[in-house]
Amino acid sequence: MAGGKAKKEKTKAQQHMPYQGGISFHKSKGQHILKNPLLVDSIVQKSGVKPTDVVLEIGPGTGNLTKKLLEAAKKVIAVEIDPRMVLELQRRFQGTPHSNRLTVIQCDVLRTELPYFDICVANIPYQISSPLTFKLLNHQPVFRAAIIMFQREFAMRLVAQPGDKLYCRLTVNTQLHARIFHLLKVGRNNFRPPPKVDSSVVRIEPRKPRIEVKQKEWDGFLRICFNRKNKTLGSIFRQKSVISLLEKNYRTVRALELGQEDSLKQADTKVDFASFGDEEGMEMDDDGGEDDEMEVEDGEADEVQSEFKDKVLGVLKEGDFEEKRSSKLTLQEFLYLLSLFNKAGIHFS
Numbered sequence: 001m002a003g004g005k006a007k008k009e010k011t012k013a014q015q016h017m018p019y020q021g022g023i024s025f026h027k028s029k030g031q032h033i034l035k036n037p038l039l040v041d042s043i044v045q046k047s048g049v050k051p052t053d054v055v056l057e058i059g060p061g062t063g064n065l066t067k068k069l070l071e072a073a074k075k076v077i078a079v080e081i082d083p084r085m086v087l088e089l090q091r092r093f094q095g096t097p098h099s100n101r102l103t104v105i106q107c108d109v110l111r112t113e114l115p116y117f118d119i120c121v122a123n124i125p126y127q128i129s130s131p132l133t134f135k136l137l138n139h140q141p142v143f144r145a146a147i148i149m150f151q152r153e154f155a156m157r158l159v160a161q162p163g164d165k166l167y168c169r170l171t172v173n174t175q176l177h178a179r180i181f182h183l184l185k186v187g188r189n190n191f192r193p194p195p196k197v198d199s200s201v202v203r204i205e206p207r208k209p210r211i212e213v214k215q216k217e218w219d220g221f222l223r224i225c226f227n228r229k230n231k232t233l234g235s236i237f238r239q240k241s242v243i244s245l246l247e248k249n250y251r252t253v254r255a256l257e258l259g260q261e262d263s264l265k266q267a268d269t270k271v272d273f274a275s276f277g278d279e280e281g282m283e284m285d286d287d288g289g290e291d292d293e294m295e296v297e298d299g300e301a302d303e304v305q306s307e308f309k310d311k312v313l314g315v316l317k318e319g320d321f322e323e324k325r326s327s328k329l330t331l332q333e334f335l336y337l338l339s340l341f342n343k344a345g346i347h348f349s
Helices: 001-013 037-047 064-072 085-093 127-136 152-159 170-178 215-225 242-256 261-265 303-316 329-344
Strands: 016-018 022-027 054-058 076-079 103-108 121-122 145-151 178-186 199-206
Touching: 001 037, 001 054, 016 178, 022 152, 037 064, 037 121, 037 145, 064 121, 064 261, 076 085, 076 152, 085 103, 121 215, 127 152, 127 170, 145 152, 152 170, 152 178, 152 199, 170 215, 170 242, 170 329, 178 303, 215 329, 303 329
Parallel strands: 054 076, 054 121, 076 103, 121 145
Antiparallel strands: 016 022, 145 199, 178 199
16 A cells, blocks of 8 residues: 555656746646757747737746747737746746736636737647647738647648648648748757657748638548548549438538528438548548448449439549549649539538
8 A cells, every 4th residue: 555655646746847936847737848048049039020029929837938039029928827837927027127018818728819919939738739720820810920839740740741641631721721831840858847759849820811711611521531541532432421421411502502491401411521530630541441342332322322423523533633642632732622522513511
C-alpha cells in the first residue's frame, strides 16, 4: 500500500512542474512555456510585427513572449484561461512602461468572441490546434497573419503539398482559406516542462479575397474524396454507400427546387456526409480493405440508382478525374471537380 501511494504522489508531482515565483505548469492541460530567449526573439522577428499593430497573443503563460511583443507592437491583447497565469502577467508588467499597452483577458479562447487584431501569436495546448485554427480563419475582419506553435506533425499536415504522405483533408481545408508557411522547427527542450513531441512554428496568412465556396458542401465533398485518399476517385465514387448517399441528396435537392416540400415530409431525407472521415486529417489512407466489394454492380442496383451512378461517373470522366487520387490533387483541381458535380446537379450538403 505504501509503495502504491508513493508512486501516485510521484505521478502528481510530475504533472506540476515547479517554476520561479511558485507557479507550476500542468502538463495534463498542455502548459509548456517557452524558455529559450533566442527562440522568443526569432518568433517575434518572423512574425513581422509593426509598431502600429494590435497583437492578439493566445496562451501568454508567464509573459516571456509578451514582453518582446510589447516592445515591438502598439498594443498586446493577451488571452489566457489559467487565472494563475493572469495574475502573474499582471504582476510582471504592473508599473512598467508597457503596462498601459497590455490588456489581459481571462477566458476560454474557443468560446470567446475575439477582438480586432492585426497579428496573432499563439503558443497553445496542442489539443485545441484544429478548432483554434478554423476559429481564426473564420474571424472577421481578416487579420494579416497568425504565427502559431503547433505539434510538429499537425504543422506539417498544414503545409503539406499534393503527393506528400501527410497531405489530407485538413491540408486542403486550411489551404482553401489561407497560405501557410513553415517557419521554425522547435525541439522539446526549448519548453518548461518539455512536451513529449517536437513542435513547429507556422505562419498563416488568410487569403484576400477569400475563395467563395459553401463550407458545408465543401466539407461533405472532401470527406468523401479523402475517405480512402490513395484510391482512385473512380473507385471511391463507385462505392454503394457513396452512390446511395449522393442519390438520396440529389432527389432531396431536386424536390426542393421543384417545390415538392410535401413529398419530402413523407420520406427520410436526412443525409449524413459526416459519416465519411473521422477527425480532421486522420482519414484512412491505405489501398487495402474491402472497398472494392462495396462497389455498385448494375445487376444488383435498381434502375434509378444505376442511372445515377452513370451520372456521377460521367462527371469524373468529363474532368478526367476517374483515375486520379485525392492524395495527389491540388486545391484548384478539387474546386474544379466540385464545380463539375454542381453543374450536373450533384451536391454534397
